[in-house]
Amino acid sequence: MNHLDFQQAIEYLQKILPPEEMTRVTQHLPTCTACQHEIEIAQQFMNSPQTLPTPSPNLVNRVTAAFRRKQERLTNRTEQKATLQFDSWSQLVALGVRGIPQERQLLFHEDEFDLDLQVMNDRETKTYTMRGQMLGSFANDTADDLEGVALTLKNKKNGQRRQSLTDQYGRFSFSQLDQSDYELFVALKERDIIINLESLSITE
Numbered sequence: 001m002n003h004l005d006f007q008q009a010i011e012y013l014q015k016i017l018p019p020e021e022m023t024r025v026t027q028h029l030p031t032c033t034a035c036q037h038e039i040e041i042a043q044q045f046m047n048s049p050q051t052l053p054t055p056s057p058n059l060v061n062r063v064t065a066a067f068r069r070k071q072e073r074l075t076n077r078t079e080q081k082a083t084l085q086f087d088s089w090s091q092l093v094a095l096g097v098r099g100i101p102q103e104r105q106l107l108f109h110e111d112e113f114d115l116d117l118q119v120m121n122d123r124e125t126k127t128y129t130m131r132g133q134m135l136g137s138f139a140n141d142t143a144d145d146l147e148g149v150a151l152t153l154k155n156k157k158n159g160q161r162r163q164s165l166t167d168q169y170g171r172f173s174f175s176q177l178d179q180s181d182y183e184l185f186v187a188l189k190e191r192d193i194i195i196n197l198e199s200l201s202i203t204e
């Protein structure tokens with residue numbers, strides 16, 4: 001049989017290949033290191049703790065796009081900090097508004113790219129949900145859409161990292177975040193964008 005491509009490997013792991021192909025792959029796998037390797041890479045993607053903005057129908061596309069992006073990424077990429085353009089919370093404080101807003105709106109800017117962030121407070125679980133959307137075109141990026149951009153959110157207090165991939169509209173989300181300082185890394189082809197989130201609090 002033909003060797004597995006990345007998409008087939010994903011579909012095999014999701015057990016959504018047609019039954020006769022499932023059988024063929026199961027028989028082929030023990031004999032072929034190339035396909036075992038493909039399965040391994042697919043497995044890594046599926047096991048990485050991603051928070052997906054929408055449930056699975058687009059998962060294969062997104063992961064395939066992410067894989068393509070990963071292969072295109074340069075090894076000696078530069079890092080660039082995005083600057084905070086707007087923060088709804090600090091504006092409220094400056095205006096002397098009291099009370100606890102339910103959400104906080106942030107806008108970050110980098111050369112060719114804007115990142116719109118919304119932080120929501122879940123009072124019951126005392127955690128935060130962060131939703132975001134990347135806007136703008138990356139002149140240096142070959143992709144014609146915003147799908148499959150890899151994001152890493154690092155908790156600066158305990159070093160924990162979580163990962164996510166953008167959907168086709170450049171959207172992503174992280175949920176159940178603890179109160180902490182965070183760094184968000186956006187992996188583009190030629191550079192990493194770093195977004196500093198000093199505090200996720202919207203109440204302090």
Ligand SMILES: [Zn+2]
Nearest residue numbers: 003004032035
């Ligand atoms: Zn093979």
